[in-house]
Each structure stands twice: as C-alpha cells, then as structure tokens.
Amino acid sequence: MESVDLFSTWKGELQTMERRLEDKIAIVTGAGQGIGRGLALRLAREGCHVVVADLNEATANAVTEEVKALDRRAIAVKVDVSDAAQVAAMVDRTVAEFGRIDILVSNAGILKSFPITDFPEDVWDAIIRVNLKGNFLCMREVAKQMIKQRSGKIISMSSKSGKKGSLWNAAYCASKFGIIGLVQSVALDLAPFGINVNAVCPGNVFETPLWDQLDIEYSRKLGIPPEKVREKYIEKVPLGRGCTIEDVANVVVFLASKESDYMTGQAINVTGGQEMR
Numbered sequence: 155m156e157s158v159d160l161f162s163t164w165k166g167e168l169q170t171m172e173r174r175l176e177d178k179i180a181i182v183t184g185a186g187q188g189i190g191r192g193l194a195l196r197l198a199r200e201g202c203h204v205v206v207a208d209l210n211e212a213t214a215n216a217v218t219e220e221v222k223a224l225d226r227r228a229i230a231v232k233v234d235v236s237d238a239a240q241v242a243a244m245v246d247r248t249v250a251e252f253g254r255i256d257i258l259v260s261n262a263g264i265l266k267s268f269p270i271t272d273f274p275e276d277v278w279d280a281i282i283r284v285n286l287k288g289n290f291l292c293m294r295e296v297a298k299q300m301i302k303q304r305s306g307k308i309i310s311m312s313s314k315s316g317k318k319g320s321l322w323n324a325a326y327c328a329s330k331f332g333i334i335g336l337v338q339s340v341a342l343d344l345a346p347f348g349i350n351v352n353a354v355c356p357g358n359v360f361e362t363p364l365w366d367q368l369d370i371e372y373s374r375k376l377g378i379p380p381e382k383v384r385e386k387y388i389e390k391v392p393l394g395r396g397c398t399i400e401d402v403a404n405v406v407v408f409l410a411s412k413e414s415d416y417m418t419g420q421a422i423n424v425t426g427g428q429e430m431r
C-alpha cells in the first residue's frame with residue numbers, strides 16, 4: 155500500500171489556507187496594538203488591504219507600516235469609535251481610498267474594573283460608550299456601504315465576559331453581553347443583503363498591553379500578587395493555557411471568509427473550553 159506523508163500533506167493544506175482573503179478590503183478598529191494589531195497583520199497575510207483604525211495615531215501609523223511591509227496596501231485612520239462623525243469619516247475615507255469595504259473587524263474596546271458599590275459613573279459611561287456604542291456606530295456606517303455592495307462580513311469583538319458575569323466587571327460584561335444582542339439584531343437587519351454579522355468571544359489573551367493593566371487591577375480583586383494573576387486564570391481553562399492572538403485570528407479569518415457564508419448572528423467562544431454556551 156502506498157504510504158502517505160501526513161505531515162507534508164498537512165503543511166500543504168496550511169500553505170493553501172494562506173491568502174484566503176486576497177485583495178479584500180478590511181477595516182480593523184483598535185488596530186494600533188494588542189489583538190487588533192495581530193488581526194490587521196494576519197488579515198494582511200491572508201491577502202487583505204487594511205484600514206488600521208485607532209484612537210492612537212502613532213500606533214496606527216506604526217501598524218500601517220507593518221502591513222505595507224507585507225506588500226499590502228494600508229492606511230492609518232485616527233478615529234474615536236464612539237464619535238459618530240469620526241466613524242462616518244473613517245468609512246468615507248476607506249471608500250474613497252479602496253472603493254469598497256469587504257470586512258469590518260470591530261475590535262476597539264476598553265476595560266476598567268471596580269466593585270459595584272465603588273463603580274464610578276464616568277467609567278461606566280466610557281466603557282458602554284466605547285465598547286457598545288462604538289460597535290453600533292461602526293456597524294451602522296459600514297452597513298450603508300455593504301448594503302450597496304450586497305455583500306460584507308462584520309465581526310465584532312465580544313468576550314467570554316459576553317456570556318458569563320465576571321467579578322468587578324459590571325460595565326465590561328454589560329457591554330460585551332450587549333454586543334451579542336447587537337450582533338444578533340443587526341444580523342437580521344442585514345441578512346437580506348447577504349451580509350454576515352458575527353461575534354468572537356475570546357478567553358484571556360495575556361499577550362496584549364491590556365493585561366499589563368489587568369495584572370494590577372485583578373491582583374486587587376483576587377487578593378493575590380500581580381505575578382500570580384495569570385496562573386489563577388489559566389487554572390480555569392480546560393485546555394490549560396491562555397488564548398493567543400493567533401487563536402482569535404484563526405476564527406476571525408474564518409468568519410471573514412466565504413467558508414462562513416451560512417453563519418450569521420453567532421457568538422463564537424475561543425476560550426479553551428472555559429465557556430461552552
């Protein structure tokens with residue numbers, strides 16, 4: 155019987171899996187660092203031209219250069235996703251530059267944690283404004299263009315905190331649960347136009363700048379030293395490790411590709427088995 159080299163077959167499959175999104179136009183918000191930066195670079199490796207959108211102009215510029223180094227077109231857009239006029243300008247600029255929008259990755263988000271009785275109202279407002287209203291505004295403006303095209307993929311960054319409550323995280327959880335309701339509703343609005351709207355719910359992605367801040371905040375709420383916090387969170391994960399940016403990117407690329415054409419209104423867990431609903 156002829157023997158099959160499974161490893162080289164698998165490697166071959168991986169090679170053909172690259173560039174599944176050749177010449178697609180993608181907007182990634184919060185792309186200046188962390189998960190958003192990783193997604194912008196992975197989408198570029200898959201063939202996308204990328205709009206690198208972030209509140210922080212300097213980091214957006216830096217990531218734009220990284221995308222260009224991958225031989226893809228890229229522009230940096232300074233945007234506050236919670237400001238309707240700025241979001242509309244981001245969409246106009248994308249269409250002026252690239253002529254269309256195939257993919258929106260609505261990733262920008264913030265997190266601050268406090269016990270409920272000490273939760274400052276302005277922090278509550280900021281988290282809901284950026285995480286929830288920001289997603290609404292980006293979807294609303296991008297949808298106008300995608301409806302004209304009668305195609306598009308909208309992917310929103312929720313969290314495992316969008317499926318289950320989390321200590322000291324009233325505002326963050328409310329915003330991430332809210333994103334799932336938003337995604338399910340907008341999926342219905344846009345289904346007649348062949349536009350897919352889905353959410354991704356990652357577990358703890360430690361390789362992000364966000365976690366430098368969370369080590370300190372969570373050490374206070376758990377009463378353990380900052381260097382022990384990640385260990386404590388990994389103990390809760392059946393697959394025994396933190397989530398990587400690449401784990402998230404694998405699902406985002408799938409949701410941005412034709413392979414997910416029959417999926418809409420879903421909220422996909424990428425949590426190593428920690429969240430199953």
Ligand SMILES: NC(=O)c1ccc[n+]([C@@H]2O[C@H](COP(=O)([O-])OP(=O)(O)OC[C@H]3O[C@@H](n4cnc5c(N)ncnc54)[C@H](O)[C@@H]3O)[C@@H](O)[C@H]2O)c1
Nearest residue numbers: 184186187188189209234235262263313358359362363364
């Ligand atoms: N890191 C994790 O463990 C984790 C887990 C699940 C979900 N998430 C979600 O993934 C997304 C990215 O998280 P991250 O860990 O990369 O965070 P991060 O803090 O490292 O990066 C967030 C980026 O968003 C930008 N941003 C913040 N407010 C903005 C605004 N108003 N307009 C435009 N850009 C803005 C920041 O400048 C920054 O570049 C967030 O929505 C977060 O809630 C993160």
